[in-house]
Amino acid sequence: MAAAVYQITGYKNTGKTTLMCRLIDYLSSRNRKVATIKHDGHQFEAEPAGVDTARHRASGAVWSAITSGERTAIVKEKSSSLEELIAEAPHDAFVLVEGFKMESYPKLVIVRREEDERLLAELSGVTAVVTWPGYRLQDNCIPAGAVLIEINDIDRIGDHIEQVGKEAVLRN
Template structure:
């Protein structure tokens, strides 16, 4: 099994991350690639329903509950302590999730800003451009009309950084986004192999 391409889609709330991920999934699936996703939620959530057997297992004190059918598998695990953003525990949680996703070609991660995978950054407000300097591995930026790149960005941008207006983030531009991420991932992989 070869190592999957990992893409992060990051940005503040209501910037279009989920919509972008759905477009990327459709584009990747049109190329017959197998895609998995990971969604980071900064709040608590529950995918179980009250009264089900698995819900009852959790209510009885199980720290992890798994359910499997011929069609799907799910594992729900309670963390002993809430994980802090960017913490080692959060990074370990992400790596654990990635290892569970099985044989896929591409993994798209929504969130986990502190992780070091190639990122597509979505920007909706002019002040969001600061993320470009706060995050690592940003290889593409998709920006809303009200958040045109300021001269401080366009004058100092890395030649390899792809800037795409939101209105153009479809079709051939999606292919350019994916190519940018893939090129960035290849460079990082080569760098990591040189360290080994």
């Protein structure tokens, strides 16, 4: 199991990927190794058509890898659960997960619009609610025990997820 796992959740176009990148920068600046896992609700193509590994899979390979002096990429022709992906992540890395809303790991929910607030009642494990500047949450919608943070307060968000991650590792 990785050192810590924390989810960044929210609906489409709420700023999940931008926040993930800012948190990767923040954690890396604190000498933390960071691994990321992203859920894509659509079928995606990781490689352009015609590259060698794509041609291998088009010919029937169910697993293909490519490596160079600096990087390795592995493509499998199967879906993977979040648990499987976490198990493959470096064991000393803080794993940031984008999406996978229904998984039970600690998570923050980004709220940009009123319709985003319904996630707060639907999801488990919410430890933080992150809002856009000027957005005011409806009364009593923050889950018990969760903190409210503005999306541009990266230090506070980063400190929060680091602390939650440490507590989760100590419990396991």
